[in-house]
Amino acid sequence: MENSTAENNNAGLERPAPQTNKLLIILAGAVLAMAALWVYSNTLSSPFVFDDVPFIQRNANIAVSDLSLDSLKNAAFDSTRPLANLSFALNHYFSGGNEAAYHMVNIVLHFLAGLGMYYLLLCLLAVPGIGQKNASSQWAPFLAALLWLVHPVHTGAVTYIVQRSAVMASMFCLWSMAMYIKARLSARGKGGKYWVLSVVLWMLALAGKEIALALPFAALVFEWFFFQDLRKDWAGKFALILGGFLAASVIGAYLFLGSHPLDSILYDYKNFDFTLKERLLTEPRVLVYYLSLLAFPYPGRLVLDYDIPHSQSLLNPATTLYSILFMAGLIAAALLLARKRRLVSYAILWFCITLFLESSFIPLDLAFEHRLYLPSVFPIFAVAALLPSKENLRKPAIVSLLSIAVIFGVWTHQRNTVWQSDVALWRDTVAKVPENARAHNNLGLALAHAGRDDDAFKEFQKAVELKPDFAQANYNIGISLGHQEEHEKAIPYFEKAVEKEPENVLYLNDLALAYMGAGRLEDAITRLYQALRIEPEYAPTHNNLGVALGGQAMVTQALEHFRKAVEIYPDYADAHRNLGILLGNLDNHPKAIAEFEKVIKLLPRDPQANFLLGRSYAAVGKYEKAVLHFRETLQAVPDYIPALYNIGLIYMGQEKYVEAAKFFEKILKIKPENMQASKQLKKCIDEARANVQAQKEPLSPE
Structure with a gap:
């Protein structure tokens, strides 16, 4: 199909392609x-x-x-x-x-x-x-x-x-x-x-x-x-154009990589x-x-x-x-x-x-x-x-x-069947390259996403076995242990991840959470301040630091960080919730209500937010709104005893003893040994009987 030589087309003569139907x-x-x-x-x-x-x-x-x-x-x-x-x-x-x-x-x-x-x-x-x-x-x-x-x-x-x-x-x-x-x-x-x-x-x-x-x-x-x-006589022109392309590439590299492109490239090899x-x-x-x-x-x-x-x-x-x-x-x-x-x-x-x-x-x-x-x-x-x-x-x-x-x-069609599931895709990869630590880690993530936590944990462990300093695999083991409330066991894995990637703010935050779960609040605060120095505008760090500082009774600093978190990310529900809780603990219920309302706007059916908002409304005497949000909590969690108990107390305060008794009875069905509910139920029964007896007494003439 090829000619042994090619014609010179320098003259730019038009050469139409062979005629094709x-x-x-x-x-x-x-x-x-x-x-x-x-x-x-x-x-x-x-x-x-x-x-x-x-x-x-x-x-x-x-x-x-x-x-x-x-x-x-x-x-x-x-x-x-x-x-x-x-x-x-x-x-x-x-x-x-x-x-x-x-x-x-x-x-x-x-x-x-x-x-x-x-x-x-x-x-x-x-x-x-x-x-x-x-x-x-x-x-x-x-x-x-x-x-x-x-x-x-x-x-x-x-x-x-x-x-x-x-x-x-x-x-x-x-x-x-x-x-x-x-x-x-x-x-x-x-x-x-x-x-x-x-x-x-x-x-x-x-x-x-x-x-x-x-x-x-x-x-x-x-x-x-x-x-x-x-043509050899075009070689000079070729070299000139090639030199121009190379010069443009060098300028592009300079603009993209900075004044020291080689240093920038070598720095990236650390990854x-x-x-x-x-x-x-x-x-x-x-x-x-x-x-x-x-x-x-x-x-x-x-x-x-x-x-x-x-x-x-x-x-x-x-x-x-x-x-x-x-x-x-x-x-x-x-x-x-x-x-x-x-x-x-x-x-x-x-x-x-x-x-x-x-x-x-x-x-x-x-x-x-x-x-x-x-x-x-x-x-x-x-x-x-x-x-x-x-x-x-x-x-x-x-x-x-x-x-x-x-x-x-x-x-191709056969190969694409493997891509139909992330678990299948990574199983295929692991089967073909069993020594690939990243593939085992990604298979673990796919299995975790599929709800197969035990199998996922084994893959994370295999990844770390193949590559002990693999930051992400160590991090994933820490996350898995954290979900099991094994915070002390999780800490060494998070620490390995942070050691490998000391500027990874996500790793620092989860290490801090593990410290908090293990009761080591000072260590958590240290790591969170380290994360803030790396990325001052990362809202989760401010939120987590607020929780840790609040646990150390450093209320003013905690408030500052919660407020900073919602300033950075106005739709941050957890930070609004934590700010509301702290304000409520300080008896600043109107401002607490404002924060819980923001949470409800973001998460309308959130049971905890509804309960906290109901409790704050009760604290300022807005009982109808309080009952409304307690009931919203029970829509999501029917057996939530604190919501049942608070509605019972509100009805008792309104002298609705029969209605109140129903909620205390529900608590006792869930937890028969609950002494507070039993005590309040007895009061409701006694008050209801007293009211009935009072209605039976004859009126005295003047």
Whole structure:
């Protein structure tokens, strides 16, 4: 399919793509759409998993309640991926937390990316050195796009909701590349609109994910390969443009990372258990594995969270050196093949260029399948483009590729069944990488969410066994023990978590709560002040500190922190409740009532808040309101003795002895040994009898 040499297109002469029946193009697009929908149709009920939870499900900025400019701006610029974030915010606005809506958007974007790939490949057929006007060339774009759309490795980008950023960035990159080629194939002066579209689409890709930074470099290599015919006299211009791109990248890094980008990068490595050197040595092994996944993406080889052993040196493990030599040899082969097999050569370079950001010095996890989404485009096309032109060979080759597409589709559908439950997904991960501590921890979280606390606890323990300083797993063990009121046992685990991440305010707060549960209020106060120094405006810290200080009879300071908590977060029900309790203890019942009313507004059926509000109303003599809220408490907790007792006392005070007696009788049915209820019931009976007797006495004449 390839020419051994490429024509010079410096003159910008218009070269239309080989004529293709428009009806066939529409039909091909429909087939691609149906294929994408079929292989991902079983993902619509898949839950939020892993990074979906903090970045989407629990992200307050994403949970927009209106489409105001401020709301959308806060959502968009919550991270460095504004377009992806904006799409999540719109998803939430129109569908709330409905996972199916998020998945459907991902599927549509995946199809649009596949359609962009198909259109790009059709444009490529007119590029010197790629397309020929024969029947086989017409099949290559469709087969490549189909194989790419149904490839099982892309479940890591499409089914994993948060990786919409990768799908979105890749989609715009493919359309941008297509517009660049259209511009280059246009006659002089007629390609302006395509150049503008290409730049705009690339900027949209950048707003989706940073991987789009690789596109100018990939396009520059494409220009040299196919439009400049690898001319040596263009090498100087090539170097100049490349230098400009590199300079722009350095300036971007300076603006993004600060005046000391290297220090910033090295600082971020503290969040990982590998060094910069270990990452650089390990990534060639990862790249080789990525290539094997493209060739053989059997679902049994796919994993959400890989656990790649770190390369300590060139020979530890030995595959490190082999992988480095293999990748170096692959790049060398690409350069040597540039004349004779230009498309194959470019596919290798495209793979390396588009993976560079996520597979080099940047402090990221070592491997994720979603990173193959964009890099796989040209390698898959290069395979499809090798279709033989001879009729007797071409048809069997087409049938073979279609058969592979069907197998890939079945495998993708099969892989997606694992994503239908977070427990199933993490069980699959643990089964494939049993030494992965993070996978065991996440399986524990999934089991805890499913109410299987004992099984969850075992997974947290396994995670700590594999990685003793794993902060989150230690924290989760502490939480589990805290739920069992085992505060003393929980404290060492929280302390390990804090030791590993001393600036984690959440860990400090829960350590403080464990101290409080164990009666160690001074230790709790110390940790909470430590948390405030790190993050002064964190409302839960102020609330917890108020509780601890109140326990030490430091009432003034406690009031100050409760008030600060509700100032930071006006809808903080627990802080309003605690402030009301403290004000009530100080006999400041009117202000206590105001705080409890705020709690009721936020949590109308909350039994404790209703009881506390009822008690405060009773303290200021507003008995009807008091009874109303005590009854509201009993609606939620029918056997709540304090509410029954207080209603009984109010009715006694109103001389409604028969009504009062009913409530004391209910208490005695619940707890027969309750002496106070028994005593009050006796009083009610005596008073009721006295009233009856008084009514029977004859009136004395004057």
